[in-house]
Amino acid sequence: MKNTKEPKNAPFEIDGITVQPGTRAKVELPLAQLYTQTPLNVPIHVIHGRKPGPVLMVSAAIHGDELNGVEIIRRLLRHSALKSINGTLLAVPVVNVFGFIHKTRYLPDRRDLNRCFPGSETGSLGARMAWQFKTQVLDRATHAVDLHTGAIHRANLPQIRADLSNEDTGAMANAFGVPVVINSVLGEGTLREVAEAQGIPVITYEAGEALRFEESCIRAGVKGVLNVMQHLGMTGARRSRVPAEPYIARSSSWVRAERDGVFLSLVALGAWIKKGDLIGRISSPFGGEDVNIYAPAAGILVGRNNLPLVNEGEALYHIARFEEVSEVAQSLEVFTSDIEKGPTLAGEPPIV
Numbered sequence: 349m350k351n352t353k354e355p356k357n358a359p360f361e362i363d364g365i366t367v368q369p370g371t372r373a374k375v376e377l378p379l380a381q382l383y384t385q386t387p388l389n390v391p392i393h394v395i396h397g398r399k400p401g402p403v404l405m406v407s408a409a410i411h412g413d414e415l416n417g418v419e420i421i422r423r424l425l426r427h428s429a430l431k432s433i434n435g436t437l438l439a440v441p442v443v444n445v446f447g448f449i450h451k452t453r454y455l456p457d458r459r460d461l462n463r464c465f466p467g468s469e470t471g472s473l474g475a476r477m478a479w480q481f482k483t484q485v486l487d488r489a490t491h492a493v494d495l496h497t498g499a500i501h502r503a504n505l506p507q508i509r510a511d512l513s514n515e516d517t518g519a520m521a522n523a524f525g526v527p528v529v530i531n532s533v534l535g536e537g538t539l540r541e542v543a544e545a546q547g548i549p550v551i552t553y554e555a556g557e558a559l560r561f562e563e564s565c566i567r568a569g570v571k572g573v574l575n576v577m578q579h580l581g582m583t584g585a586r587r588s589r590v591p592a593e594p595y596i597a598r599s600s601s602w603v604r605a606e607r608d609g610v611f612l613s614l615v616a617l618g619a620w621i622k623k624g625d626l627i628g629r630i631s632s633p634f635g636g637e638d639v640n641i642y643a644p645a646a647g648i649l650v651g652r653n654n655l656p657l658v659n660e661g662e663a664l665y666h667i668a669r670f671e672e673v674s675e676v677a678q679s680l681e682v683f684t685s686d687i688e689k690g691p692t693l694a695g696e697p698p699i700v
């Protein structure tokens with residue numbers, strides 16, 4: 349017999365559209381327009397559960413050229429775990445539609461949308477878009493996951509960045525299930541800063557490089573969002589293994605080019621680096637001495653420049669320091685092989 353005492357979810361209203369409990373809808377938010385009078389909508393997928401629960405916003409491509417998150421959301425939306433959820437999932441595959449169209453991080457006015465929050469109704473294009481997005485989508489959420497990659501020509505090891513001084517945020521960072529967590533308090537008008545300031549726990553998933561798809565980063569991302577949903581009680585327990593506790597970096601820093609030239613890297617992302625290791629060289633095809641690059645500190649390589657042409661001062665390696673660096677290296681090995689052997693989570697062949 350059906351338990352009639354079970355609480356029922358109320359309809360979810362967004363942009364004048366009513367989504368009934370137990371249904372899904374795609375809402376086209378009119379956030380911008382091209383000067384050809386073509387509307388530039390931001391599609392929001394609303395998966396509204398039968399039972400009440402958290403409202404999780406998952407967003408991607410707030411930097412228009414960061415594509416792994418777009419594919420993470422596409423796969424997430426096809427996942428069977430979403431057939432019956434508690435609460436509501438607001439999935440936004442592309443926040444910066446302008447940048448996405450032009451294959452760039454930025455807006456047409458060269459601003460970074462992720463520096464324009466909270467924005468305002470009367471400010472710059474970026475401020476207006478940020479304001480619309482904040483008031484219509486972000487403010488509706490109780491929790492958020494923002495999906496990013498490294499910048500152009502720069503790859504990140506899958507990692508979570510979060511303000512761990514908030515306990516709920518820390519719990520989400522742990523639940524996501526990637527081995528490396530970087531504690532960072534972001535300012536400068538980011539979505540993350542604004543969400544945290546108004547009590548919405550938010551984590552950023554960073555993985556891969558702009559303008560590229562990377563299967564392992566995508567898989568880890570889909571899995572991570574599903575892990576967070578389970579942690580928040582939005583889905584039932586899945587059969588997959590409970591992820592190991594992540595390691596929180598003590599600090600992190602960039603190694604920069606000491607000279608202009610051609611950059612040759614000798615270490616891959618995820619490498620365990622010891623202080624003084626030879627990690628790269630800067631050479632010149634036009635003669636002259638090579639410059640060796642030695643690791644200034646021990647740690648794990650969590651970010652790397654992939655473009656061989658570098659100028660003095662350019663960031664080459666991002667090294668995160670840990671108390672228990674050998675354990676992190678081990679945990680990364682297990683994690684990487686699990687991800688590679690695991691399913692694509694979309695029932696499709698993997699991207700290779």
Ligand SMILES: [Zn+2]
Binds near residue numbers: 411497
């Ligand atoms: Zn980004």
